[in-house]
Amino acid sequence: MTDDSAKKKLLVAKQQLDKLSIFIASMAEFFQGSTPKIDEDLNAIKKLLSGKPDYQAAAELSVKLNSDLKNEAKYIKQQQLNSITQIETSLRKLNEIEAIDESVKSEIKLFLQNLSPSDNNISSPIGTFEKALGLFRKALSNNKVNKSHNEAKQQKQLHQQIAQELKTLILPYVKNNPNDKAINEIREKLDEGLNPSQLLECCLSLIRFVIKDVINEAGAANKLIHNIHQSLLKVNQGIKSTIEKSKVRIEKRVKQTADMQAQISAIETALTDSHKVEDLKQQAQHYLTKMQASLTQSEADDRIEQEKMIALLQSMQKRLSELENKAAGYKQKLLEQRIDALTDGLTKLPNRVAYEEKAINEINHAKQSNTPLCMAIIDIDHFKSINDKYGHSVGDKTLQVIATQIKNNLANTDFVARWGGEEFVVLLPNTQSNDAFKKLDIMRNKISKLPFMFKGNRVSVTISIGMLEILSDMRLEDAFEKADKLLYTAKENGRNQIQRKESHD
Numbered sequence: 457m458t459d460d461s462a463k464k465k466l467l468v469a470k471q472q473l474d475k476l477s478i479f480i481a482s483m484a485e486f487f488q489g490s491t492p493k494i495d496e497d498l499n500a501i502k503k504l505l506s507g508k509p510d511y512q513a514a515a516e517l518s519v520k521l522n523s524d525l526k527n528e529a530k531y532i533k534q535q536q537l538n539s540i541t542q543i544e545t546s547l548r549k550l551n552e553i554e555a556i557d558e559s560v561k562s563e564i565k566l567f568l569q570n571l572s573p574s575d576n577n578i579s580s581p582i583g584t585f586e587k588a589l590g591l592f593r594k595a596l597s598n599n600k601v602n603k604s605h606n607e608a609k610q611q612k613q614l615h616q617q618i619a620q621e622l623k624t625l626i627l628p629y630v631k632n633n634p635n636d637k638a639i640n641e642i643r644e645k646l647d648e649g650l651n652p653s654q655l656l657e658c659c660l661s662l663i664r665f666v667i668k669d670v671i672n673e674a675g676a677a678n679k680l681i682h683n684i685h686q687s688l689l690k691v692n693q694g695i696k697s698t699i700e701k702s703k704v705r706i707e708k709r710v711k712q713t714a715d716m717q718a719q720i721s722a723i724e725t726a727l728t729d730s731h732k733v734e735d736l737k738q739q740a741q742h743y744l745t746k747m748q749a750s751l752t753q754s755e756a757d758d759r760i761e762q763e764k765m766i767a768l769l770q771s772m773q774k775r776l777s778e779l780e781n782k783a784a785g786y787k788q789k790l791l792e793q794r795i796d797a798l799t800d801g802l803t804k805l806p807n808r809v810a811y812e813e814k815a816i817n818e819i820n821h822a823k824q825s826n827t828p829l830c831m832a833i834i835d836i837d838h839f840k841s842i843n844d845k846y847g848h849s850v851g852d853k854t855l856q857v858i859a860t861q862i863k864n865n866l867a868n869t870d871f872v873a874r875w876g877g878e879e880f881v882v883l884l885p886n887t888q889s890n891d892a893f894k895k896l897d898i899m900r901n902k903i904s905k906l907p908f909m910f911k912g913n914r915v916s917v918t919i920s921i922g923m924l925e926i927l928s929d930m931r932l933e934d935a936f937e938k939a940d941k942l943l944y945t946a947k948e949n950g951r952n953q954i955q956r957k958e959s960h961d
Contacts, residue, residue: 543588544568546588546592548568550592551565551568564595567588615655617876619649620877621876622646622658623802624800624876625662626642626643627801630643631796642658647848690775698768701761716751797809798813802856803859803860803874804856805872805873806873807874808875811873811881811883814871815831815883822885827886828886828887830887830892830926831881831884831924831925831935831939832881832896832923832954833880833921833923833940833942834879834880834920834921834943835878835920835943835947836855836919837919839851839877839878842854842910845910846910850911854917857906857908858919861899861903862880862882862899865898865899866895870882870887881939889923892923893954896923900919903917903919918951919952920952921954922943922945922954922955922956923939923954924957942956942957
């Protein structure tokens with residue numbers, strides 16, 4: 457080998473060592489921060505390989521560093537396994553949340569199936585983390601959307617419920633004040649549909665009407681009470697006056713009786729003392745004349761007193777009759793108001809207030825008599841689409857027809873009320889669950905076959921029902937909530953059906 461050839465090979469070897477030194481320095485920077493001991497050895501190697509390299513010392517140190525790096529690789533792999541296990545656990549818990557969208561759940565499931573650490577990869581599972589974080593973001597974002605959607609849906613349902621309640625509440629005012637422009641405007645707005653601010657304005661307006669009506673009613677009641685008080689005061693004054701006059705009359709009678717007694721005594725004396733018949737006749741005639749005058753005056757006084765008494769009694773009777781008529785009219789008005797307060801203006805069925813009164817009484821009776829009591833909540837299927845497609849007047853007519861059909865298919869002892877909107881609540885006292893189910897199912901089937909015609913189109917209207925038997929230990933609110941959930945189940949399962957809960961369930 458020539459010297460030039462040797463020098464060339466040495467130069468090539470030096471260049472390769474320089475490249476290797478640069479690579480080792482870069483690797484040292486990559487592993488920087490693993491552990492303090494490895495950091496110390498890596499810094500030492502970098503120094504040995506920089507400037508005037510000491511390859512011998514660097515080679516000796518690299519043997520020790522190689523051993524430490526193998527141990528560190530095992531530690532990093534274990535850390536990777538632990539991290540992946542944590543990711544897997546977190547994603548599985550995330551997948552159990554009901555609110556998460558099904559498409560995101562499918563992505564999570566697929567990701568979990570493909571999730572496995574690589575035996576050759578000792579670095580942190582950055583890609584895995586990034587994908588897992590992406591799935592978490594999707595799930596959380598979707599959950600927010602669902603939450604926002606659910607809140608909006610609940611607000612819309614509440615808005616519709618309030619609007620329907622207002623329509624029900626305003627009907628008596630429309631009936632009693634058909635020419636009131638403000639009341640008719642509110643009703644028209646409710647029929648057309650309102651935004652939240654308009655609905656609030658309607659609520660305030662109706663509250664003003666209610667307060668005004670209460671004030672007017674209180675004024676009428678006060679006026680009636682005042683009239684009764686004045687009449688009773690006059691009657692009392694008349695009675696007092698009569699008592700006082702009676703006392704004077706009694707005193708006068710006593711005096712007249714005393715006078716007559718004195719005259720009789722005088723006659724007796726005259727009979728005893730008189731010796732002549734003629735004198736006796738004259739004296740007797742004189743005293744008899746005086747007695748006759750006293751009796752005539754007494755009779756006249758009695759007649760005048762009786763006439764006054766009769767006039768007073770007639771006056772009292774007239775005033776009491778007037779009061780009786782006023783009280784009867786007020787009683788009738790109160791009765792009509794109570795009937796209106798307990799009756800749904802549109803369907804003429806009992807309303808929610810009447811239902812609550814009736815339900816409490818029926819539950820107490822069922823407990824005392826140990827008899828069964830069933831409850832059912834009925835809802836008209838797709839009622840909103842009827843309103844939207846054919847108008848509120850058609851929707852109102854549909855409610856009236858359905859209400860009549862429900863009532864006609866129940867016994868006189870059963871009870872049905874309009875709960876609100878397109879919902880009705882039924883109480884079936886002294887009725888076993890199976891019998892109640894049969895009765896309601898016949899009703900459901902008949903209603904589904906009614907020939908509804910909307911704007912020339914034949915439309916089938918159906919109902920869904922949630923039914924249960926009220927147990928002795930159930931509160932009314934709990935029973936209604938359970939029946940409402942059964943109704944929801946009936947709607948979820950396709951509508952036009954009854955979902956029931958047996959008493960032993």
